[in-house]
Amino acid sequence: MKKYLATFLAVFLATGTAFAADTLKVGVQAPITGSYANEGQGIENGVRLLAEQVNADGGVMGKQIEVLVCDDQGTAMAAAICAKDLVNKGAKMVIGSYTSTCAEAAQKTYFKAGVLQTSDGTADSLTENGYWTFLRNSFPNSAEAEFVAKYLVDVKKYERIVVISDFSTYADGLANATEAAIKKMGGNVISRDKIKADSQNFTPVLTNIKSKNPDAIFFAGYYSDGGQLRAQQVALGIKADFYGGDANDNPDFVKLAGSSATGAFIVNVPEPAALPTPIAKSFIADYQKKYGEMPPSIWGLMNIDGMRAIIHAMEQTKSFDTKKAADYLHNMSEPLEGITGPIAFAKDGNRKGGAYVVKKIQADGTYFNEYVQ
Template sequence: MRRLFPKLTASLAVCSALVSMGVAADVIKIGVQAPITGQYANEGQSIDNGVRLVVDQYNAKGGVLGKKIEVITCDDQGTAQQAAICAKKLVNEGVKAVIGSYTSGATEAAQTTYFRAGVLQTSDGTSDSLITHKYWTFFRNSFPNSAEADYTAKYFVEGKQYKKIVILSDYSSYSTDLASAVSNALKAKNATIIYEGKIKSGAQNFTATLTKIKSMNPDVIYFSGYYTDGGLLRAQQIQLGIKADFVGGDSNDNPDYMKLAGKSAVGSYLINVPTPDILPYDIAKTFLVDYQAKYNMMPASIWSLMNVDGLRAILHTMEQTKSEDTKVIAASMHTLKDFPGITGPVTFREDGERIGGGYMTYEVQEDKSYKIVYQ
């Protein structure tokens, strides 16, 4: 009997492995890499919620290619170090594609790992550098900083005719890239930039920088960083009696910007692509209703919805190609044109860049709603 036990144990192990392989073969794994905790948690949680809603809807109809979809989430906390850890974890989990991350820095830190593993990655990161690697695995579901910069320069010079412009950024790759792009676009239009500086994200108190700026008597303070700092910058600007307009780049478009700025948010301006409730697409309106019904809240911002569109484009292409092979899927996505997205038609270039997209400038109203003032 003692001699039989090892053989029996080995047989059971083989059977168990075969069962596991059979179960795995009936599942398509999708990863989410996003800041579930940390200063950008509401954005990361919104991305995860949106992905899970789409997957639930697909699974209710039988999944994709006859297989159920499983979501595996890794919290990258919005940092490059944690993003690299997440990338290895999700690759080891056997995901076919990863949705995320929210920040350009975290996205870029994971890119090479996904490329080497042949795992698709789609992110809302806007830094132009994300495309320069030319990884066939990467797709941007938002629009690059250079596109926003061109719009911003046109708004400042032709729309508002600002004479004295201040540009502030933080040290993140996204914010630095956007500030540089805006600066270059303004200089191309012969605009006058009186100050370009950086703040340390999360520092909370920016009065020293703002006091220095106040003496320059600017027409506008433009901030290319995230809402977690933008709201405080705006509040402290008003406290110091700086009369300049405040214009926040796209990552300031978040409900927490309003909370942090408080009453000072009123009269400030935010630049971003149109929100889904403005877009004339039924699919957007339906998704927002479904999201509200499932989570009893609205998505944090347009960014989570862009990530959802990245997932939807991947699943759509899987169905169209009838393939789980990521190289087959990527080749087809590189020619995807006018796929009906929640955030508008989705078209990718051969380098994975999303084509199209228009920007708007919103003025924050007394009731914290947005008024479109330039497009």
Template sequence: MNLRNITKTIALSTILAGSLFASDVVKIGVQAPITGEYANEGQSIENFVKLIVDEKNAQGGLLGKKIEVVTCDDEAKAQKAAVCAKKLVNEGVLAVIGSYTSGATEAAQTTYYRSKVLQTSDGTSDSLITNKYWTFFRNSFPNSSQSDYTAEYMVKTKQYKNIVVLSDYSSYSEGLGDATEASIKAIGGNVIFRGKIKSGTQNFSAMLTKIKEMKPDVIYYSGYYTDGGLLRAQQKQLQIDADFVGGDSNDNPDFYKLAGNAAEGTVLINFPTPEILPYPEAKKYLSAYKTKFQMDPPSIWPVTNADGLRAIMEAVEKTNSLDTEKIAKYIRTMKDFPGITGPFNIREDGERIGAKFVVYKMKNDGTKDVISQ
């Protein structure tokens, strides 16, 4: 970036910061896949943000200012995410909630950082905190914490001898797959194959036929539900006698639709799903969400994003400021902020700490049994 562009960016961020104080409105951005293959997640993130904002506006707003939600549909695509970032910055948002995928989140990070706009996301790729942007904090937990838990479950609890690890090529899925493979090997487990699929391919029979010849005890898939459900269905069609374990982004109602009867017995490793969250805030906000939208959120991710927004609002009120640097510093000093998804603590580098995971077994009726927590 040349000096002229840097000067323009600083000038723009200064103008936007000033306008935040002068305006009677505080704008909160939502960057999420409102359309496309992850639309049910993106729409629910937007819905939950609006629920939280409506509540706060009914209480008098944020520092006496009305909150307005500005949404940009990134379709979970990096190129569109970059466009969204510029659009939301130009709209003068204080903070952005999103995106759903790590790739789309990462594509927007630098723009928000240069413009001093806060960003919180459920993206779990460890690379999201590599740059240590003070504008960013994670409202979920990183791949590295999930991979260790997954390895312990597969190697020590289930004692699988022959493990296949699959991912797609996205930064989230590839990162989680690599981290899980490393965690398995670190505790003496045996990964007989580490493969990658192209997301959206629909037909995975060639890869699965190759895997069948290896006679695995388990197939672990670290990608999204849109491919995970099909992988599970095609595994059963090819009569591959192996358990199927899915990472957190397989935990979505559409997995059942795609897997059909093959969903039975699938194991998912994720944070606690919304319906079993034991916290008072969970009972309050999940009930309000269902009343307002006549449905439950499809997964835990819209809920963690709601906590990200709630943490920002808490920091604004405690600092009595719309200065994003002051807000970001306060967020990193929070101790057990009562989140919908549990105590909310953010490390200096923007990482959420205190991860808790649950192992679920799926049933054909669309429900899950908790088998370990």
């Protein structure tokens, strides 16, 4: 009996490894369900589309890409479980997650296993641990904070600014960085408030803010709260201009705020439809053809660029060794042409460059570029 079991195990393991050798496993760790499902599904769809395209061209150095998806629900606890799961399943690289909180919770597991991780998480803390496995495909909060502070204080000359965030790694980090940057420039932050994500009822906080008579509100949080916050701000008759940070750049923001969305501003890198390069246009056209809708936001595309960069690095180094790929990416002589602009990484894993846009929401729900950096 023992012998049979041994034979069975040997055969099983042999086929298992043989199977693993045939494919390049790419993990997706994203919020497929929960409040940020819209973005998580955008990441999954994008990765599947790119994998399909790469596989149709013969794969990565002859290996077909196999996509493994794990739903982190936007919570740190599920993210940590996902990380273990994807590592155990043999992923060489993981795309995601959408939120900094989830990317952070999974980071260490990927680092220990030598699995490359590329996330659009913008919290500065993500690159502060010095993990060589982590590649940020977006631009860090500190860059956005500098831009926002400069815009609010120097360009718009607001004198009474309120900064609001929730408690997530991303939002709190962005709000703190923005507050510090505004103060450094001599601006006046009259209130720094926090809301609980998903709690829906923000009127108590806004009522207090109203009594302080602000002229600008900067909300560093997610669209699912941002849209409701904006609607409740208008309902309370607070005349201040509303600025949403990058994570408010989602069609659901406008739907949630309804007619109150008009006149609100959103700060982000340029949106998918405005991306000028041929590579962006063709990928977005393919995406629309396959899924019948636009990518929900720029974030999914940023993640796709991260994945493209890693595949590019593997092909350039002619190896599936993740360390070699990471070294290559940290020392690229010239950037790779990406969907969201040129991609190159600094030694600490941050993406280089980045320009921001202030978009004003029009009465019909579309954006008007108010200010381009």
